[in-house]
Structure formats: C-alpha cells, structure tokens
Amino acid sequence: MPEFKVLIVDDSPFMRKVFSDVIDADAAFEVLATASNGKEAVDLTLKLKPDIITMDLEMPLWNGIEALKRIMALQPTPVIMLSAVTxxxxxxTIRALQYGAIDFIRKPDGAVKLDIRQVGEQLLEKLHIALETVSSGALRMLPAVEEQGEAAAEIIPVVVDSPKPPVEKTKKPDVPAEPLLNKTRIVESFKPPDQPVKTRNAELPRKLDRIPDKPDSSRLKPNHASPGISTSRLPERPLVKDLASQTVKKAASLELKTAMPKKSVRTTVTEAQANRDQSQAIPPTTNPKPTSSFTHLVAIGTSTGGPRALHEVLTGIPADFPAPILVVQHMPPKFTHSLAQRLDNFCSINVREAVDGELIETATAYIAPGGRHMTLRKEVTGTYRIKLSDEVPKGGHKPSVDVMFESLVGHPQLKRHIVLMTGMGSDGAKGMKALQTDGAQTTIAEAEQTCVVYGMPRSAVELGAVSQILPLQGIAPVLVQEVKSRKP
Known part of the structure; x- marks a missing residue:
C-alpha cells in the first residue's frame, strides 16, 4: 500500500514533533516535511506536492488563512486545519472551510484542556477519512465560492519547476447513466437567472485589483462526474459590482442636481396632484418582514464541505423567501455559532444558530447547534417552533440530519423541500426516503461533480429517495422556483 505523504505546518516545534510522531507511527502515512510558517508551507507544497496538509491557523509571516488561499489557487491540496477553540x-476555521479546507480538528491550548493523545487520535481519524476519499476518487478540490465577497490574498507567483506547455483537454467519452427512478430528474446544464449582488452586511473587498484569477484547472485533482451528468460547463457566479464606477456615477448625479436651478416655490395644483398620484402608483420596494405563517418549509443536510456549499445556496435565497430553512451541518459546539454569524453577513435572509423553543419564521435559516439534535415542533395554535434535544447521537452524529428529516414526517399541511449536499457517510438518506414516501414536494441531491465528498447525496440516490440531482449552483434557484411557483 503506497504511503500517504503529509506536510505538517505549525509554528510550535513541540506540536510539529507530536504530530510527526503520531503520523509516522501509522503505516499508511509518511511525514514528507514540516513547516513553521505559512510562507514555508506554500513553498514546500509547490516543491514537494504532498497528498495532504495539516495547517495551523496562527503563524508568523503568512497565517493559515493566507497560506490556504495561496495553496488553493496555485496547487489545490486537501488541507486539515488545526483550530483553537476560541x-x-x-x-x-469557518473562513478556512469556505476557502477550501476539507476539515479541521481542535488544537489544545491554554483555555481548553484537550489531551494530546486525544488530539492525535482525532488527527489520524481525519487523515484516514481523507485517504479513503482521495483513494476512491470521491474527493473534489473546488475553488472557493467566496472570493468575490472578500479581499483575497495577493498571489505571488513561485516558480519551482520549468514551465510546462498547457495540456489540451480531451473530450471524455459518453458514459451510460446508471438506472435511477423514472421520477428522478438529472439537470445536465443549469444556468440560474441573473441575481443582484447582495450587499446586506456584506464584507466588501478592500482591494478589487487583488482578487486572483481562477485556479489553473490543469492543476486540480480529477473530477469524476456522475454518469449522465454533464460537467462541460457550470454556471459562473455573478461578478462583484464595480464600486468605483458606482461612486463616480453618484458624484456626477449629485453635481448635476446641484448645478440645476431650484424649482419655483409656486407649484400648480395640477402638478402637485400628478406628483402625488405618481408616488402612490409606485409602491416602495421594501421586503416583507419574516412571518410565522407559512405553507412551505426547506430542510438541508450536509457535512464535509458543507460551509462552502451552504454559502453558495443560502446567498442565492432572496430576502422575501416565503419559507423557513432548517439546516443540519455536522460540526462541534461553538463552531456552528460562528458559521451562522458568518453566513448571516453574506445572506439576504436571516441566518442564526437555532435556540430551543424559538418561533420559526420565513426568510430565516436555522442552523442546528453542534452537539444537539434539532427537530420541528407544531403548536396547538398552528405555529411551529424549534426543539433541541440532548439525546444520544444517531449514526455517530449529533446533530443528525436523519433526526431532523424524520421530525418533518407527518406534516402534510407543509410543502416540504428537502436537500442533501456534500458529506461523508449516509446521514439523511433514510430520512429523505421517509419524507418522499410521506409526500414531500421536492427531494434534491447535490450532483457528484460539485460535491467535495460525494457520500450523503450518493446514499440518497442509491436509496431511490431523490427527485432531482442538481449541481451546487442550481440548488438555490430551483428552491426559489419551487417555493414561489407552487400555490399555498
């Protein structure tokens, strides 16, 4: 069995030694090299091309985030982040997961007492998961979905080998599709409608001229597409608005208004009436407030690669979305709170970590807290509330997608739209099948070519629980269409 070569990046000599000993003790892995800062990490990645990288967050020169951005742009490689629980x-850590890291472990520090042996075991577990997915060809290294919304790192070219001529892409032979249910619709090429760039609380780029080009596709790992799904072209995300040009236009408009002579104080009754009629004829463009009255509900389950996928989907939901969204993302406590806060900064809808007993409203996404199951509870008044529980994990997961999905069974008065996205294992597949049998309107699985790990969606497809298979970029537009087009 070939050894899986690992690059360890940490500014602590003690932690580099500990992780090196733990990894070398496993016959499946070999420590290729160690780095003490982000710049060394990038240089060694380009030179040695490791199979996987463990990356600390806080380091001199370039921190873990800056190094990760450069690695994902120049030499996409699976990265496991080491995160302090602060x-x-x-x-x-949430930023790193959205920029392309595949997973993370909690690093011991002074504030949280974590046993070194326990951390080593967690690291080996994550490495074996990465080894399994890479060996099976199920791991996808995809570009970050968020570069347009934040200042990306300035990519400094590093020449390691002599430049090679570009490799011409050859068209893959058509592969016959696997048999699925007749009702399953596989979308081959989906182009969502144009949508305005969202700016509510958005972290706008500080230097637009430093946003890097897309990573060289020739350096990405092979993309094994699902049979019957075309990967020839996926829709591009909308470009960031040119803020400078907007500023110039506003300034010009202001100067024009200033230069124009003021209107006479005397205004005829006819003019005043016409102006009043015109203002009443055009209602103000304000979004309705969230309400606890709804007939549609969306539920989403995801795991490895989920923060990136959730960013893509939830930023595509408009502020007037007439349904709530329940989300289970496999993640430890505290991290789900940070995930909700970060997503809320980028989304038109509200995004928050769910609280036990809170009233469920439209245009709001509720993320299950790490370490607690989340279910739907109906009140005698006809409203719905969040219910959190501390029951034992199901299938090794807490929160569990299956637990959330199963709580939606037996609510035929709700038009339920169910989504399973990237993740290891099969959590959510049985719950989706039960909802399909119970009359759910929509059951969507993310397509293989956009999943970081095609595990949970694959299980749902193989179980025959899926009505639509969509690339990541197509999920939000379809949800919007399904919810807004169906009659209450």
Missing part, C-alpha cells in the same frame, strides 16, 4: 479560532 472566538477568533472558530471564526477563522
């Missing part, structure tokens, strides 16, 4: 640590 507010800054959890926030940066």
């Amino acid at each position: 507010d800054n640590g959890t926030r940066d």
